[in-house]
Amino acid sequence: MIPQSTDDIGNLAEIFSSFQGEGPLIGNKQVFVRTAGCNLRCSYCDTPRFRREVKFCGVEDPSASGVFRQVDNPVTLSWAMERILVLWSIGTHSVSITGGEPLCQPEFAEALAMGCAAEGLPVYFETNGFSRSRFSRLIDWIDFAAVDIKLPSHRACPPGEWGRLVENELACIEGASRAGVVTIAKTVVLDCTSIEEIERLCPRLEGLEVTLVLQPASGTERPGPEKLILLHQAASEHLGEVVVIPQSHKMMGVL
Numbered sequence: 001m002i003p004q005s006t007d008d009i010g011n012l013a014e015i016f017s018s019f020q021g022e023g024p025l026i027g028n029k030q031v032f033v034r035t036a037g038c039n040l041r042c043s044y045c046d047t048p049r050f051r052r053e054v055k056f057c058g059v060e061d062p063s064a065s066g067v068f069r070q071v072d073n074p075v076t077l078s079w080a081m082e083r084i085l086v087l088w089s090i091g092t093h094s095v096s097i098t099g100g101e102p103l104c105q106p107e108f109a110e111a112l113a114m115g116c117a118a119e120g121l122p123v124y125f126e127t128n129g130f131s132r133s134r135f136s137r138l139i140d141w142i143d144f145a146a147v148d149i150k151l152p153s154h155r156a157c158p159p160g161e162w163g164r165l166v167e168n169e170l171a172c173i174e175g176a177s178r179a180g181v182v183t184i185a186k187t188v189v190l191d192c193t194s195i196e197e198i199e200r201l202c203p204r205l206e207g208l209e210v211t212l213v214l215q216p217a218s219g220t221e222r223p224g225p226e227k228l229i230l231l232h233q234a235a236s237e238h239l240g241e242v243v244v245i246p247q248s249h250k251m252m253g254v255l
């Protein structure tokens with residue numbers, strides 16, 4: 001049997017259609033392709049079961065049913081593209097390639113983005129931004145980039161690795177913005193997030209066409225309203241577009 005290359009096969013967690021629940025595109029219908037596996041360990045992670053590769057991919061079938069069937073991993077690029085096209089319906093805004101962390105499977109993520117672009121489907125790419133070199137390979141195929149900025153209080157990685165992580169994230173944001181990709185920088189705000197963390201970060205985004213989303217964490221780490229106002233003020237000293245947007249898909253009761 002001829003071995004398949006890594007751009008032909010990938011480990012996927014889920015493919016389904018729903019409404020975007022975060023950021024400025026909230027409420028837009030998308031086809032979601034969620035890759036499995038992530039290199040970080042954020043304290044607030046809402047997809048912990050997909051931080052490792054998984055045996056099965058859950059695929060919504062039939063379309064718009066909310067019913068999933070299990071398909072063995074790894075899946076092929078041609079199968080994933082076929083499912084994307086089946087799930088794409090009138091009014092769909094874009095394909096969200098999300099995770100886990102898609103850049104953990106860089107060849108497959110790039111091939112997916114290229115495949116969607118070839119079909120004329122806009123691509124919304126969500127990443128933790130850990131690798132500027134991996135991200136730059138697919139920048140030509142994406143229309144929207146949502147790049148996380150991890151703060152020390154997120155405990156996404158060991159403290160000694162945070163500096164390198166955030167430099168990569170900022171480089172991804174700058175690269176996307178300069179390439180003309182609609183760029184969203186997202187940072188999750190916890191009750192323990194300090195003004196200093198935001199003040200240290202925001203000057204690095206000055207001059208870029210970027211929307212900064214401050215996304216309040218939910219549950220026990222949720223920040224109070226005063227904290228949100230102070231953080232918004234601190235960020236607005238440096239950036240023209242700063243918005244506070246919570247996750248909404250749980251409120252809407254959608255996937």
Ligand code: SF4
Pocket residue numbers: 038039040041042044045046047048051099100101128156
């Ligand atoms: S980067 Fe995303 S998927 Fe990975 S641990 Fe953090 S929140 Fe979870």
